[in-house]
Amino acid sequence: MILVVDVGNTNIVIGIYDDNDLVSVWRLSTDSKRTADEYGIQVIQLFAKNNLEIADIKGAIISSVVPNIMYSLEHMIVKYFKVKPVVVGPGVKTGINVKYDNPREVGADRIVNAVAAHEIYNRAAIIIDFGTATTFCALTANGDYLGGTICPGVQISSDALFERAAKLPRVELVKPRSVICKNTVTSMQAGIIYGYVGQIEYIIKKMRQEMIAMGEDQPFVVATGGLAKLINEESGSIDMIDPILTLTGLRIIYYKNKEYILKCK
Structure with a gap:
């Protein structure tokens, strides 16, 4: 094991x-x-x-x-x-060709997710990770990591609203029934959740356009992270939710580095 x-x-x-x-x-x-x-x-x-x-x-x-x-x-x-x-870092085999200006700047989690998506789907992909920050990564069918976008996570956005506005309370991240709300708590929940869905949809749309313009087929959109399911309930742009995408990528990278592992023993 x-x-x-x-x-x-x-x-x-x-x-x-x-x-x-x-x-x-x-x-x-x-x-x-x-x-x-x-x-x-x-x-x-x-x-x-x-x-x-x-x-x-x-x-x-x-x-x-x-x-x-x-x-x-x-x-x-x-x-x-x-x-x-x-x-996971420089010198570790991943099978991914990182096209970032400085490959060392790319977070290890983003590379690991890209490895898993490439191995599982073997096609152009947009990978969204809903963590402390929400990251969007563009991956070609050949395994080129093109780059992506980093946004404040849903929880960070909610916490900032509570901390910076004196009269606004801390709220649970749940989806209200409508965006026309009749109290402060549901108004905040609607703004946070539905506003975030709008952000997700627009970034996916723009990334798809740019990738297709580069000659890639329509990219497959896979999401991971704790809030992926909540956001996907309102978004029609996510093709697959994979809650263990990062763990899968770690397993794949481990077995790609057997020679390194043997030398360390």
């Missing part, structure tokens, strides 16, 4: 794969102040609760957009699992 770890600004998602089968998924809060032992204790407890054996883990891989947490996580994996993790 292998351990895959996706470190985001808000959550750390941990998956356990037995060959190609995802057997467990857990979420921890991202906290750079936690030590390797604190993370280790949490993960060991999760293993015990799910009747999994630490000794069955034969490899690990991490993608992260939070650099200052990496020492604790890498050290935790080495100490408790006795394996050296692959860290």
Whole structure:
């Protein structure tokens, strides 16, 4: 079995794969102040609760957009699992050709998602990840990562409204029945949710136009992340929701780097 770890600004998602089968998924809060032992204790407890054996883990891989947490996580994996993790970054084989001005600027999560989309769908694609930030990535049928767009996430937008407007309350992210609302809470919910849907639809439309102008076929739109389902209820532009797209990409990259893994043992 292998351990895959996706470190985001808000959550750390941990998956356990037995060959190609995802057997467990857990979420921890991202906290750079936690030590390797604190993370280790949490993960060991999760293993015990799910009747999994630490000794069955034969490899690990991490993608992260939070650099200052990496020492604790890498050290935790080495100490408790006795394996050296692959860290997604320069020098790691992905099968994706990054066309960014500076490829090192592209977040590891965006590359991992692109790897999974290319492997699964093998066609031009737009990949949307609804995380702390919402990212849109354009991928050609040949596996060229063209670039994309980064927007404030839905939760960030909601929090900013609450924090910067004295009379507006913090609201739950749920979809109201209409956009003509008769109280402050539903008015805010309508603006946040329906406004965000409009943003998603427009960016997808523009990216599709630009990709088709480059000679690509109509791109397939795949979305992942916690709020993908909520947004998709109102959007007609998303073709597929894949909640484990990033974990799938990590698994694929791990097996693309077998030679590197063997050298590290």
